[in-house]
Amino acid sequence: xxxxxxxxxxxxxxxxxxGPAAAAPLCADMGFAGLLAKCNRGEPIEITLASGKPLGKGxxxxxxxxxxxxxxxxxxxxxxAITGASFFRAIWMNEIVVNGIEVRPMAxxxxxxxxxGTATLSFIAIKPGTYEVRIPETSSxxxxxxxxxx
Numbered sequence: 110x111x112x113x114x115x116x117x118x119x120x121x122x123x124x125x126x127x128g129p130a131a132a133a134p135l136c137a138d139m140g141f142a143g144l145l146a147k148c149n150r151g152e153p154i155e156i157t158l159a160s161g162k163p164l165g166k167g168x169x170x171x172x173x174x175x176x177x178x179x180x181x182x183x184x185x186x187x188x189x190a191i192t193g194a195s196f197f198r199a200i201w202m203n204e205i206v207v208n209g210i211e212v213r214p215m216a217x218x219x220x221x222x223x224x225x226g227t228a229t230l231s232f233i234a235i236k237p238g239t240y241e242v243r244i245p246e247t248s249s250x251x252x253x254x255x256x257x258x259x
Contacts, residue, residue, distance in 0.1 A: 135148065135149045135150070135151065135172060135174075135175045136148035136149050144174065144175075144176060144233050145176055145203070145233075146176075149174075149175055149176050150175070150176045150177070150178075151171060151172060151175045151176065151177045151234075152177075153177070153178050153179075153180060154169055154177060154178070154179040154180070155179075155180050155182070156179060156180070156181045156182070156191065156242070156254060157181075157182050157183075157184070158181065158182065158183040158184070158189040158190075158191060158222055158244070159183070159184040159186050159187075159189075160184075160186040160187040160189070161186075162251075163251035163252070164191070164242070164243070164244065164251065164252060164253060164254045165254040167254075168254070168255040168256070168257065169254060169255070169256045169257070170256075170257045170259060171234040171256065171257065171258045171259070172234060172258075172259060173234050173235060173236070173237050173258050173259060174233065174234070174235075175233065175234055176203075176231070176232070176233050177231070177232055177233075177234060178229055178230065178231045179229070179230045179231075179232070180227055180228075180229050180230075181220060181222075181227065181228045181229075181230070182226075182227045183222035183224070183225055183226055183227075184225055185222075185224050185225030185226075188221070188222070188223050188224075189221070189222055189244055190219050190220060190221035190222070190244065190245055191219060191220055191242050191243070191244060192218060192219035192242065192243060192244075192245045193219070193240060193241060193242030193243065193256075194218045194219075195240050195241075196240035196241065196242055196256055197216060197217050197218065198216060198236075199234070199235055199236035199238060199240055199258055200232040200233060200234055200235055200236075200258075201232060201233045201235055202214055202215075202216070202217070202230065202231075202232045203231040203232055203233070204230075204231050205217070205220075205228055205229070205230050205231075206228070206229045206231075207226065207227075207228045207229075208226070219245065234258045235258070236258060237258050237259055238257070238258055239255060239256070239257045239258075240255070240256045240257075240258070241253045241254060241255050241256065242254050242256065
């Protein structure tokens, strides 16, 4: 027969009932739209792919459970890609929109731009941690953006 100590059960109950303090959405009453509600949207994220120019304006902090849009714009100065598999697996991707075409992927590793254009990624930040998106095979700090999910 298996016996469980009351202290063990109490410790488990505390863990499950308390939950993570920082993983709350940005608004309390999201209504029918749930996590995609307008009140749960964080600031837009802008990434620029241009030969010899920085990807972004510095480190980005996201709130777990909040909805975001990331606009990745290539200026066409070179054939460039952006990669960040660990970041892309730490989010729930709603859709990627390119030229009005909506793609609902299960997962992505990278996006490559052969010419000028914009891709808009909409997602919910999920897994806390620090990640980076970068131009592949580059080593400069200006060719990557650090993204923290809290």
